[in-house]
Amino acid sequence: MPTNDSKPIVQVENLHKWFDLLHVLRGVSFTVDPQEVLVLIGRSGSGKSTLLRCLNMLEEPSAGSITIGPVSVRVEPGKHVDRRQATAIRLQTGMVFQEFNLFPHMTALQNVIEGLVTVKKLPREEAAAIGEKYLDKVGLLPKRDVHPVRLSGGQKQRVAIARSLAMEPKVLLFDEPTSALDPELIGEVLDVMRRLALEGTTMMVVTHEMSFASDVADRVLYLDHGVIVEQGPPTQILKSPQDERTAVFLRSFLESRGD
Numbered sequence: 562m563p564t565n566d567s568k569p570i571v572q573v574e575n576l577h578k579w580f581d582l583l584h585v586l587r588g589v590s591f592t593v594d595p596q597e598v599l600v601l602i603g604r605s606g607s608g609k610s611t612l613l614r615c616l617n618m619l620e621e622p623s624a625g626s627i628t629i630g631p632v633s634v635r636v637e638p639g640k641h642v643d644r645r646q647a648t649a650i651r652l653q654t655g656m657v658f659q660e661f662n663l664f665p666h667m668t669a670l671q672n673v674i675e676g677l678v679t680v681k682k683l684p685r686e687e688a689a690a691i692g693e694k695y696l697d698k699v700g701l702l703p704k705r706d707v708h709p710v711r712l713s714g715g716q717k718q719r720v721a722i723a724r725s726l727a728m729e730p731k732v733l734l735f736d737e738p739t740s741a742l743d744p745e746l747i748g749e750v751l752d753v754m755r756r757l758a759l760e761g762t763t764m765m766v767v768t769h770e771m772s773f774a775s776d777v778a779d780r781v782l783y784l785d786h787g788v789i790v791e792q793g794p795p796t797q798i799l800k801s802p803q804d805e806r807t808a809v810f811l812r813s814f815l816e817s818r819g820d
């Protein structure tokens with residue numbers, strides 16, 4: 562739950578992204594308060610991944626401004642983002658991908674501490690202590706010396722979450738973190754995310770897990786063709802959307818799930 566007296570930890574204003582002539586983000590503005598959990602929904606191709614990737618500069622925004630914690634970047638159309646600014650923004654965020662992206666030749670602990678050692682330049686012992694703390698948080702300390710090939714998909718994703726947490730970002734960005742998992746493994750990852758939310762981790766989550774959205778999100782955003790057309794508490798957006806586009810999406814989504 563967000564705290565009352567705080568100013569937003571993320572502020573996005575009029576964000577645009579073009580891929581050549583394809584205008585994917587068409588003026589996205591929103592804020593995220595400290596400890597708030599935002600769930601982003603929308604049909605395939607609406608720009609959800611692109612939005613998260615712009616927030617941590619995996620994609621270069623084409624125009625607009627992004628503030629995360631103490632770092633602000635304003636992108637003028639036709640100009641490139643300064644590389645140091647992009648790195649500064651990236652350090653404020655942690656990203657969890659659908660496909661985990663763990664290094665196969667490293668153990669769970671080595672994966673978790675890689676950024677601490679190479680980016681934050683911490684001595685290996687100090688990094689290992691932090692890494693163990695976060696492996697423990699996702700329930701995987703017993704697997705610290707195991708390589709990804711010997712972990713289940715759910716365990717791999719929990720290691721990936723620990724890796725993001727270890728960098729102590731201001732906001733965690735999740736892009737369909739359970740979509741690559743067998744159904745029986747989804748719950749353990751959602752449980753970890755639920756726990757993080759309860760502990761006050763600020764998160765932005767792209768997911769199709771509507772029960773997670775409804776239980777955990779403070780706010781749901783519906784993105785349609787690169788524009789946020791509606792946002793509000795999950796009960797409002799998921800149960801009685803005001804915008805016809807949101808309503809149509811949710812209806813077809815629930816039908817395709819057989820709900």
Ligand SMILES: Nc1ncnc2c1ncn2[C@@H]1O[C@H](COP(=O)(O)OP(=O)(O)OP(=O)(O)O)[C@@H](O)[C@H]1O
Pocket residue numbers: 580583585603604605606607608609610611612
């Ligand atoms: N690197 C890229 N180069 C060119 N076009 C891209 C690139 N990345 C995404 N796109 C296009 O941008 C649009 C938005 O894609 P994006 O992946 O953000 O959608 P999404 O909402 O995450 O969809 P999904 O639910 O399928 O993951 C799509 O039309 C996609 O083809």
Ligand SMILES: [Mg+2]
Pocket residue numbers: 609610611736
């Ligand atoms: Mg996507």
